[in-house]
Amino acid sequence: MDWNGVFATRMSRMKASEIRELLKLLDQPEIISFAGGIPDPALFPAEAFRAAYDEALTADPGTALQYSVSEGYRPLREWIAGEMARIGVPCAAENILITSGSQQALDYLGKLMLSPGDTALVGWPTYLGALGAFNAYEPVYARLDPAGNRPAEDIRAEAEAHGGAVKFAYLSVDFANPTGQTTDRAARERLIDLAETLDIAIIEDAAYQSLRYDGEAIPPILALEIARRGDIEACRTLYCGSFSKTLAPGLRVGWICGARDVIGRLVLMKQAADLHSSTINQMVVDRVARTVFAPHVERLRATYKARRDHMLAALAREMPEGVSWTRPEGGMFVWVTLPAQMDGADLLAASLKTEKVAFVPGRAFYADGSNGNAIRLSFSSTDEAKIDEGIARLGRAIARG
């Protein structure tokens, strides 16, 4: 059978990810990897999870193992609403949809808004998993200026030239993947202005928001928009949160927070797509969050901060002339700009062979595959001795050209 004859047109956009191919290499013990943006498994609150599964299956196994509602487990939605209020987003459980990780949130929001040929505004670079999720809905990408200065008319004209409408701006404002950079408050405000002028939604990806190591927290875009309009129901920002970086990714629990009208539509979408996220996992995340969330995140911050500091010191020590890098206030990533004309993918191929050090070439994060001149390093799951050794190896590989 020739399967190409029955595939949807979208399938031409769904390609293997560079990160995925790279992760296959991590099985070789001699490789030091700065590639994955994954939490350190040694830091998972395993005992709290063990106790929570045990309690859920002792207290009420008939509920924990059964089908449940598409919008998600109500006590967890209430806990999340409380957390959202704490960061400046007063809302109710009805403003929260539980998703299977924030990756599913991005998929659903692409599905909600994109028809083929519509335009999504994304950073240049941006999270490659967002491009992967949106690609299924066949959009055109236009460049979002993270400072919020690109004129709306220019963006609209570009979208119309492609025959669609601008639907949303997608960005991560805190310690963004891949750059580690944070959008300042003024730029957040300008982005709300831009979205208002274009009459589009904002998808605010907050996967790393809890992991701030220095500096003052800036309110999420959704909080700034509520401050303007007085009520989440009048807001155009859809906030995507995740427990993957704070508690554990293996349960696949994240959320979308936004106006009830939109959450209601997304509930229908989730019902049609997978009925609901795992009942027992939602109950367990609720228990673990109520028990250990704040002190656990405090512990993560201390560990990851030390690793970031270590990586920045090693970069200062080991990088040859002509290399620059970001100094993230949180998250898991440092973005390294290589000497002019050096390509990240070529460097990776050489580094894996001669120095046994892995990272993600920058091109994967550009919607148009441009800019090969950078790489992404993650410091989250590598201990300090290995960071020293790995960055020294990277320095040698770059110096060798």
Add this chain to the structure above:
Amino acid sequence: MDWNGVFATRMSRMKASEIRELLKLLDQPEIISFAGGIPDPALFPAEAFRAAYDEALTADPGTALQYSVSEGYRPLREWIAGEMARIGVPCAAENILITSGSQQALDYLGKLMLSPGDTALVGWPTYLGALGAFNAYEPVYARLDPAGNRPAEDIRAEAEAHGGAVKFAYLSVDFANPTGQTTDRAARERLIDLAETLDIAIIEDAAYQSLRYDGEAIPPILALEIARRGDIEACRTLYCGSFSKTLAPGLRVGWICGARDVIGRLVLMKQAADLHSSTINQMVVDRVARTVFAPHVERLRATYKARRDHMLAALAREMPEGVSWTRPEGGMFVWVTLPAQMDGADLLAASLKTEKVAFVPGRAFYADGSNGNAIRLSFSSTDEAKIDEGIARLGRAIARG
């Protein structure tokens, strides 16, 4: 903000489901419900699950709570491949993708094949959740004759009139939701012929396949196709399996079995949509399946068979003249055809008011909303005394007209 301005065209197809609205009524204790197609929670192997979560989090919490590969947990894929071989489908782990329930399998297969205006062949009636999943990809539906007798040319002409191509035939061959009916072997063979003539895929939904109470098992369509072609890699059938009806739905674990080329594309799709299904839940389902699967399913069969027998006896006793119903050899459903001119939705409204008995009106299962003249009853989660009482109430409601 006017959200309609940013919604994708697909959103006009995503509506609230009648079943969902109905399920909200089940909280009232005086209602006897035959509405949901849900397993009896009293039958869940809760102790096996409790032990398996405990073991997974004691043996290797760092793996159980971490990200994992999009194709799924390899030991579980191997166990499933073994089960598939047992029912006539020799295959390898590489032929299996783990999904978040078989509902997600249907969503992914719609996404894989349907561009707007393409045609999906479905039963009249068919599983309403399949229509819900496919609707997101904006297909046209054409009628699949379950006996496999509708001429291919007729189907192709209908699809072309809508400007798209026929992409697949979707059906459940064993104790189908909603009718409870089973497709005989000759009809399965004719469906393979039809798919071959049209050069389309077959989506075989096997959610209820393990729950046979009488009669001889008929090989799945995929088994019959492998018998013809000698190898799963040459087959056009994509088989969707689920642990929701055999072990428990709350973990959201199902699978797709098919040719590697297609599974490989679906792995990319899953990676973009939600990265992977819950790691720990896959490890736990693997442990529970290896420990209790066969004896547990045997126990389910005995219980559900008794309930089916009870419901069929009660229907024979209580239904007024002019009512007929199916006699399923397995599964969870009986399909009741009402006296001519009686509408299932009207009957439900009346039944809830006067008799406090719930079921699903038949119209929800028709792609064109036709045929209001039937209702679906589930016998899976109601004990025998309540089946007697509920069917007596239903008989009174129908007799009252």
